[in-house]
Amino acid sequence: MTDNESLTFTGGCYCGELRYKASGTVLFKALCHCEYCQIFSGGMAALLVGMPADGFSYSQGDAKKSVNKHSDSPSYRAFCPSCGTHIYAASDMSPGVVSIKVGTMDDTSLYGGPNMALQCQDRHSYHTVDPELPCFDQWPWSE
Ligand SMILES: [Zn+2]
Ligand SMILES: [Zn+2]
Numbered sequence: 001m002t003d004n005e006s007l008t009f010t011g012g013c014y015c016g017e018l019r020y021k022a023s024g025t026v027l028f029k030a031l032c033h034c035e036y037c038q039i040f041s042g043g044m045a046a047l048l049v050g051m052p053a054d055g056f057s058y059s060q061g062d063a064k065k066s067v068n069k070h071s072d073s074p075s076y077r078a079f080c081p082s083c084g085t086h087i088y089a090a091s092d093m094s095p096g097v098v099s100i101k102v103g104t105m106d107d108t109s110l111y112g113g114p115n116m117a118l119q120c121q122d123r124h125s126y127h128t129v130d131p132e133l134p135c136f137d138q139w140p141w142s143e
Contacts, residue, residue: 007051010059011104013085017061020087020104024055027097029111033127034119036068040077040086045127047102047114053090056098063087094141116140 008023027050037046063078075091078098088098102111117129121137129135 007049007110009110010106011087011100012060012106013080013083013087013104015080015083015085017082018058018063018080018085018087019060020056020058022049022051022056022098022100024052027051028116029114030099030116030118031114031129031133032099032118033123035122036075036077036089037119038122045117045123045129047111048089048099049102049105049111050094050097050099053096053098056088056100093139 005026006024007026008021010019010021012019028048030048030050031045032048033045037048038044040046061080064081065076065078067074067076073091073093075089075093077086077089079086085104086101087104088100090098102108105111114133117133117135118139119137120129120135123129
């Protein structure tokens with residue numbers, strides 16, 4: 001990723017009810033191994049693209065939010081109330097940032113790949129990570 005890369009993209013959920021647009025400076029491209037991403041991904045890490053929350057809006061439908069009551073820092077996930085697809089995660093730890101699920105992008109080739117691995121303390125032996133990728137035990141912004 002080049003510094004200050006800006007990106008505009010659209011995306012949506014599995015059933016098509018929820019559509020969004022995201023625009024702004026890319027804040028991070030991460031492969032997150034946290035236990036919650038594993039719950040929602042089916043066991044693997046999740047690919048996230050961090051985008052400014054003020055550049056994110058729904059063009060169709062509206063998401064519900066599930067709050068994580070187990071985490072030390074309040075965090076939640078926005079999901080389609082009809083099909084359950086998770087669109088993004090957000091946390092009070094990083095205000096103003098939405099971590100959008102790359103799989104929901106219309107054109108996933110825009111992503112280009114992660115530039116860091118996160119929450120590597122939750123990694124299992126079957127989670128292989130590119131050795132070139134910097135691996136942080138937690139979110140680097142909270143360390
Ligand atoms: Zn849906
Ligand atoms: Zn995660």
